[in-house]
Amino acid sequence: xxxxxxxxxxxxxxxxxxxxxxxxxxxxxxxxxxxxxxxxxxxxxxxxxxxxxxxxxxxxxxxxxxxxxxxxxxxxxxxxxxxxxxxxxxxxxxxxxxxxxxxxxxxxxxxxxxxxxxxxxxxxxxxxxxxxxxxxxxxxxxxxxxxxxxxxxxxxxxxxxxxxxxxxxxxxxxxxxxxxxxxxxxxxxxxxxxxxxxxxxxxxxxxxxxxxxxxxxxxxxxxxxxxxxxxxxxxxxxxxxxxxxxxxxxxxxxxxxxxxxxxxxxxxxxxxx
Numbered sequence: 394x395x396x397x398x399x400x401x402x403x404x405x406x407x408x409x410x411x412x413x414x415x416x417x418x419x420x421x422x423x424x425x426x427x428x429x430x431x432x433x434x435x436x437x438x439x440x441x442x443x444x445x446x447x448x449x450x451x452x453x454x455x456x457x458x459x460x461x462x463x464x465x466x467x468x469x470x471x472x473x474x475x476x477x478x479x480x481x482x483x484x485x486x487x488x489x490x491x492x493x494x495x496x497x498x499x500x501x502x503x504x505x506x507x508x509x510x511x512x513x514x515x516x517x518x519x520x521x522x523x524x525x526x527x528x529x530x531x532x533x534x535x536x537x538x539x540x541x542x543x544x545x546x547x548x549x550x551x552x553x554x555x556x557x558x559x560x561x562x563x564x565x566x567x568x569x570x571x572x573x574x575x576x577x578x579x580x581x582x583x584x585x586x587x588x589x590x591x592x593x594x595x596x597x598x599x600x601x602x603x604x605x606x607x608x609x610x611x612x613x614x615x616x617x618x619x620x621x622x623x624x625x626x627x628x629x630x631x632x633x634x635x636x637x638x639x640x641x642x643x644x645x646x647x648x649x650x651x652x653x654x655x656x657x658x659x660x661x662x663x664x665x666x
Contacts, residue, residue, distance in 0.1 A: 408439075409437075409438045409439035410438040410439070410636055410637065410639075410640040410641075410642065411435055411438040411439045411440035411493075411494070411636065411639060411640055412438070412439035412440075413439060413441075414439070414440045414441070414493035414494055414639070414640075415440070415441050415442075415485075415489045415491060415492050415493050415494070416435050416440040416441070416442045416492075416493060416494040416495065416496070416639060417442070417443055417445065417485065417492060417494070417495040417496070417537060418431055418432045418435065418442055418443070418444050418445070418495075418496040418498070419444070419445045419470065419472070419495075419496060419497055419498050419499050419533065420445075420496070420497070420498025420499050420500075420550070421444045421446070421454050421457055421458070421498070422446075422450060422453055422454060422457065422599075423453065423457055423599075424457055424460060425598065425599050425628075426457070426498070426599055426628075427498060427550055427594065427597055427599060427628045427631055427632070428444075428496060428498035428550070429457055429460075429628075430628040430629060430631070430632040431496050431498070431631075431632045431635045431636070432444065432461060432465065432496075433461060433632065434629070434632040434633060434635070434636045435494075435496075435632075435635075435636055435639065436461060436462070436463075436465075438636055438640070440493075440494070440639075441489070442465045443465050443466050443467070443468055443485075443488070444458055444465050444466070444467045444468070445467065445468050445469070445470035445481070446467050446468075446469070446470070447469050447470055447471040447477070448471065451467065451469070454467050455467050468481060468484055472499050472525065472529040472532055472533065473524055473525060473529070475532075478532050478533075478535065478536045479536075481536045481537075482536045482537070482539060482540065485536075485537065485540055486540060489540070490540070491540050491541070491542065492537045492540040492541055492545065493541070493544070493545055493546070493639075494545065494546045494547070494548070494639035495533060495534075495537045495546075495547045495548075496547075496548050496549075496550070496635060496639070497529070497530050497533050497547065497548070497549035497550065498549075498550045499525060499526065499529045499530075499533075500525065500526040500550075500564070500567070500568075501521065501522065501525040501526060502518070502521065502522035502525075502526065502562075502563055502564040502567065503518040503521055503522070505518050506518040506519055506521075506522050506562055506563035506564065507560060507561065507562050507563070507564055508560050508562065509559070509560055509562065510562060511562040511563065514562065514563050518563065519563045519566070522563045522564055522566070522567045523563075523566070523567050523570060526564065526567040526568065526570075526571060527567045527568075527570040527571045527574060528574075530547075530549050530571060530574045530575070530578070531574055531578065533547070534547055534578050534582065534589070538582055538585065538587055541585065541587050542585070542586075543585065543586035543587075544586065544587075544641060544644070545582075545585070545586075545587040545588070546587070546588045546589070546590075546638060546639045546640075546643070547578070547582075547587070547588070547589040547590075548589070548590055548591070548592060548635050548638045548639060549571060549575060549589070549590075549591045549592070550591075550592055550594065550631070550635075551568055551571060551572060551591040551592060551593045551594070551650060552565075552568050552593060552594065552596075553568075553572075553593040553650065553652065553654070553658055554566075554568040554569040554572065555569070555572075558611070559611070560611075571591065572591060572650055575589055575590065575591045575648060575649075575650065576648045579647040579648030580648070582647075583647060588638070588643065588644075588646060588647040589647055589648070590638050590643070590646060590647060590648070590649045590650070590651060591649070591650040591651070592631055592634050592635055592638065592650075592651055592653055593650050593651065593652045593653070593654060593658070594631045594653050594654060595615050595619065595623050595625070595653070595654035595655055595657055596611050596612045596615055596623075596625050597625050597626075597627075597628055597631070598612065598625045598626050599628075612625045615654075615655070615657055616655070618657050618660055619654060619655030619656050619657040619660070620655065620656040620659075620660065621655040621656050622655055623654070623655040623657065630653050631653045634651060634653045638651070
């Protein structure tokens with residue numbers, strides 16, 4: 394897939410897509426994180442952003458944040474800690490007063506919940522995958538939606554799990570649940586004209602992805618199947634779609650899973666020359 398140009402605003406509009414909007418972005422770890430590129434593009438399109446992290450990862454996130462301009466603050470958020478979630482709401486209320494957008498890029502599964510171990514995974518590991526990767530979207534919505542008004546937007550990062558994938562196992566189940574949570578939140582938040590959508594990316598070579606057994610095989614076959622091809626090192630297309638969904642240009646789109654995968658999802662069998 395050809396690299397996309399970077400630098401100036403990516404849209405030929407008089408005003409940047411997120412001009413003046415306040416956007417919370419979770420899940421930034423290293424420069425290779427999908428959320429990192431989402432943060433960069435959001436800033437480029439005029440957003441005021443803050444990041445979240447916690448524990449030992451906080452210093453890594455702060456290091457990544459220093460690569461952005463302006464350097465965003467990093468707020469503490471352990472999404473599985475109710476006190477942290479409540480504190481985040483109050484911090485954002487005092488800092489901004491309103492939140493216009495939020496990016497949910499939080500996921501985790503223990504190693505024994507991945508890698509072809511589906512039948513042997515204990516409940517404690519499956520529960521951890523579900524709590525962190527699925528229920529967390531509802532928790533983030535609880536934290537930010539009181540500060541959102543009409544036009545607010547929440548976007549979560551997904552990997553399409555309408556089918557069973559090799560090695561993805563209980564993370565796949567958690568992601569399938571995430572897609573259902575998007576639909577139910579769209580139902581409930583629509584009353585306030587708040588939108589929520591998922592972006593289903595193809596495999597990207599992030600630190601988290603590399604820890605999944607068998608990721609290399611999935612990554613290698615994707616470009617052969619995707620009609621547009623696929624570059625697992627290029628997070629820019631996903632970040633641009635996230636930015637579009639955060640913007641007012643997607644004002645009537647909610648409850649959707651939008652694919653940014655080179656077209657892989659639409660193909661029934663491997664393409665031939």
